[in-house]
Amino acid sequence: MADISVKIAGLEMKNPVMTASGTFGYGLEFADLVNLEEIGGIIVKGTTLNPREGNDYPRMAETPHGMLNCVGLQNKGVDYFCRNIYPQIKDIRTNMIVNVSGSCPEDYAECAARINELENIPAIELNISCPNVRQGGMAFGVTTEGASQVVKAVREAYNKTLIVKLSPNVTSIADIARSVEDSGADAVSLINTLMGMSIDIERRKPRLSIKTGGLSGPAIRPVAVRCVYQVAHAVKIPVIGLGGIMNAEDAIEFFMAGASAIELGTANFIDPAISVKVAEGIDSWLDRHGCKSLNEIVGVVE
Amino acid sequence: MKYCKDLKIVAAEYPSDGYVLLRLTDNEPLGEILGGQFVEIRVDGTADTFLRRPISVNYVDRKNNELHLLIQIVGDGTKQLSSLKAGDKLNVLFPLGNGFTQGKSGEKVLLVGGGVGIAPLLEYGKQLREAGATPVFLLGGRSKRNLLMLDRYSEIGEVYVTTEDGSLGEKGFVTQHSCLKTLCEAGSDIRISVCGPKPMMVAVARFAKANNIRCEVSLENMMACGLGACLCCVEKTVKGNVCVCKEGPVFNINDLTWQI
Ligand SMILES: Cc1cc2nc3c(=O)[nH]c(=O)nc-3n(C[C@H](O)[C@H](O)[C@H](O)COP(=O)(O)OP(=O)(O)OC[C@H]3O[C@@H](n4cnc5c(N)ncnc54)[C@H](O)[C@@H]3O)c2cc1C
Ligand SMILES: Cc1cc2nc3c(=O)[nH]c(=O)nc-3n(C[C@H](O)[C@H](O)[C@H](O)COP(=O)(O)O)c2cc1C
Ligand code: FES
Numbered sequence: 001m002a003d004i005s006v007k008i009a010g011l012e013m014k015n016p017v018m019t020a021s022g023t024f025g026y027g028l029e030f031a032d033l034v035n036l037e038e039i040g041g042i043i044v045k046g047t048t049l050n051p052r053e054g055n056d057y058p059r060m061a062e063t064p065h066g067m068l069n070c071v072g073l074q075n076k077g078v079d080y081f082c083r084n085i086y087p088q089i090k091d092i093r094t095n096m097i098v099n100v101s102g103s104c105p106e107d108y109a110e111c112a113a114r115i116n117e118l119e120n121i122p123a124i125e126l127n128i129s130c131p132n133v134r135q136g137g138m139a140f141g142v143t144t145e146g147a148s149q150v151v152k153a154v155r156e157a158y159n160k161t162l163i164v165k166l167s168p169n170v171t172s173i174a175d176i177a178r179s180v181e182d183s184g185a186d187a188v189s190l191i192n193t194l195m196g197m198s199i200d201i202e203r204r205k206p207r208l209s210i211k212t213g214g215l216s217g218p219a220i221r222p223v224a225v226r227c228v229y230q231v232a233h234a235v236k237i238p239v240i241g242l243g244g245i246m247n248a249e250d251a252i253e254f255f256m257a258g259a260s261a262i263e264l265g266t267a268n269f270i271d272p273a274i275s276v277k278v279a280e281g282i283d284s285w286l287d288r289h290g291c292k293s294l295n296e297i298v299g300v301v302e
Numbered sequence: 303m304k305y306c307k308d309l310k311i312v313a314a315e316y317p318s319d320g321y322v323l324l325r326l327t328d329n330e331p332l333g334e335i336l337g338g339q340f341v342e343i344r345v346d347g348t349a350d351t352f353l354r355r356p357i358s359v360n361y362v363d364r365k366n367n368e369l370h371l372l373i374q375i376v377g378d379g380t381k382q383l384s385s386l387k388a389g390d391k392l393n394v395l396f397p398l399g400n401g402f403t404q405g406k407s408g409e410k411v412l413l414v415g416g417g418v419g420i421a422p423l424l425e426y427g428k429q430l431r432e433a434g435a436t437p438v439f440l441l442g443g444r445s446k447r448n449l450l451m452l453d454r455y456s457e458i459g460e461v462y463v464t465t466e467d468g469s470l471g472e473k474g475f476v477t478q479h480s481c482l483k484t485l486c487e488a489g490s491d492i493r494i495s496v497c498g499p500k501p502m503m504v505a506v507a508r509f510a511k512a513n514n515i516r517c518e519v520s521l522e523n524m525m526a527c528g529l530g531a532c533l534c535c536v537e538k539t540v541k542g543n544v545c546v547c548k549e550g551p552v553f554n555i556n557d558l559t560w561q562i
Contacts, residue, residue: 025531029548032304033395033529045533053543060526060534064349067526071533074543217352269353269527270344272306272395 002286003293004279006040006261008238009161009186011123013040013095013261015279016294017251020242020265021046021099021125021165022071023216026085027092033272040279041095043125043263044085047115048100049107051077061198061207066217066244067266068196070208073101078111082118090120099165101127105140105153113157123160126151126185129167129192141167141192144179155184163240166190166231168220173227174234181235189240189263190231191224217266218244225257232258232299246270248281258299303333304398304529308391312368314384317450321418322384323360326369326392335362336401337426338495338520338552341371342528343383344393351379354395356525356547358422358497361454369396372450374418398528399551402426402495403518407434409493412485413459414476414506416442416498420449422520423497427458438462438485442476442502445469477505486513495552496520507555508562519558520551 006016018041024030027042036042054074061068075081081098089096098115102108108126115121128150129141140146151164164180166173168191177188193214198207206212224243232239241259244266245251251262267274282294291297309326317323342354361370375384386392402422405411411430413423420441427437437459443449446469455461462481463471472479476498485492486509496506497520510517523535523546530548537546538559544550555562 023527023532025527025529029527029529029531033306054533054536057536057538057543058524059536060524060532062350062353065352067353069526069532069534074533074536266526269532272527272529 011161015040016261017279018263020263023265037093039275043097046073046099046101049111056209066219068213070213097123099125109153109157112154125163148179148183151183163187174230177231187238191243220244229257256301306395311390324371335397337429338402339397341396345379355379360421372421405430405433405435410436412494414440414496416502419498517555
């Protein structure tokens with residue numbers, strides 16, 4: 001039994017495995033299939049200040065070793081979350097983290113401020129990197145100025161652990177990470193989906209309603225590992241790695257690249273109990289390799 | 303209660319070219335499954351069969367604790383499913399979705415199916431019978447070889463058939479079948495449940511609306527999680543975008559925004 005607990009700023013986790021936003025609902029959807037309390041953290045659906053209907057169907061397409069999606073942040077808004085969802089999830093004994101999105105710094109800040117009031121939400125993950133909303137979202141994540149502006153606004157409104165989720169669809173993800181760190185983020189998580197497109201050649205039309213979407217799954221793993229490695233070398237705050245992780249060995253790769261914790265996204269669709277299996281797998285990998293704690297392998301690749 | 307587990311294949315049967323009927327079993331009783339609910343099957347293999355495949359529950363054989371799935375081979379995933387043999391294991395997430403409206407004693411329900419969409423109507427028809435209702439089947443296919451296992455349906459209720467090429471039953475589409483006149487004449491107390499290709503469901507919905515008959519349809523939107531978590535499978539309804547995998551796949555036609 002190695003020590004696989006981790007601490008990310010104020011966030012204490014029994015293991016380094018979280019479920020990624022948009023792939024695990026509010027956790028409740030999986031309650032029959034996995035013991036939620038054995039997961040290190042659950043990052044719930046992207047939440048915005050005002051309700052959003054999201055994009056039209058079709059919103060997904062299967063691609064080699066992965067999938068494209070253009071859900072477009074469908075959610076009922078932060079007030080609905082606070083009133084109707086929070087009471088249902090607040091007593092789940094793991095870290096329930098809210099993923100926050102917006103289209104201007106004021107909206108992000110207002111949304112974060114409302115979640116700040118919720119006692120059993122120890123952290124938020126700021127999504128400045130969603131590729132599926134026409135204005136906002138991604139626009140902030142792709143420039144150092146935009147990223148910094150949003151993070152500063154939220155930092156003033158939010159006093160618990162602030163994780164900022166980065167986009168890989170940029171020239172230098174390390175530069176963005178540095179500006180986010182300087183603006184007050186407690187940690188960064190990466191990567192969000194990679195922009196992609198797929199065409200149905202018989203119909204001569206894009207498979208997704210808004211033509212492009214975000215690619216996830218094992219297809220993006222090497223890109224994600226590279227991004228985690230570059231960012232871990234650029235900032236001092238903890239890095240949370242994700243992108244195509246399907247099993248414990250994949251997770252170990254991210255730790256070695258410099259991640260302190262990981263998230264599982266698309267893998268939840270293949271095996272709804274994968275998060276707990278990966279946490280157990282990390283533990284036994286460390287045991288097999290004579291490591292007493294996860295820390296021994298974090299960032300070992302120079 | 304939902305389960306995700308390895309079920310054992312008792313038999314793989316081939317009722318017609320291009321179809322496979324998988325009979326699955328488990329050591330424990332299968333639990334409650336409603337007609338119209340579906341399962342998501344893990345198809346490991348090639349790069350292109352990464353996500354689970356949604357398949358309707360065709361039949362639950364309670365006596366032998368078997369779950370039957372009737373699958374049309376259309377691509378890589380279903381092709382792999384067709385190569386499975388007795389004794390193989392299959393990882394199945396089930397039961398998913400809402401299912402058709404449960405039957406009431408004494409009511410008459412017309413079950414309209416097209417192509418492989420007839421699959422879920424068998425279990426549903428059986429459950430209607432058990433509830434004391436009278437199921438009547440109206441099944442349509444391109445030709446005789448697309449209409450499988452009709453004897454199973456006639457054990458449960460009356461069966462009317464149409465084929466586009468006239469090789470079995472009346473020639474034409476389900477909405478043209480002469481039985482509709484008598485079954486659905488004014489004042490008759492009947493409701494309709496449909497599963498099949500979208501154009502067929504739209505045509506039946508239009509007929510039902512015009513004749514003021516309660517009608518529900520079972521949708522087959524593309525799915526990823528099957529659990530209402532990813533929001534990929536949404537259908538536009540009068541309440542906005544809702545998940546077909548969780549709030550469906552069965553919807554009352556009045557809740558949809560179809561042009562009918
Ligand atoms: C709730 C639900 C219940 C279903 N029940 C059955 C059933 O009982 N029997 C059965 O044979 N099929 C059923 N389907 C359809 C079945 O899921 C698809 O045919 C299957 O996923 C195709 O997989 P594939 O890898 O063979 O084909 P792919 O290579 O993935 O695709 C081949 C072709 O099938 C189409 N297709 C893929 N996924 C779907 C889908 N979800 N719905 C419609 N077309 C699709 C693609 O557009 C493509 O043209 C159901 C679908 C849903 C959503
Ligand atoms: C269907 C779907 C919906 C998603 N929704 C969100 C979201 O609302 N907010 C967000 O920050 N990321 C969202 N993501 C991105 C994932 O959280 C994750 O960053 C990405 O999928 C890469 O990880 P993976 O390869 O393990 O899935 C979504 C991904 C998918 C597949
Ligand atoms: S398939 Fe994920 S919500 Fe329906």
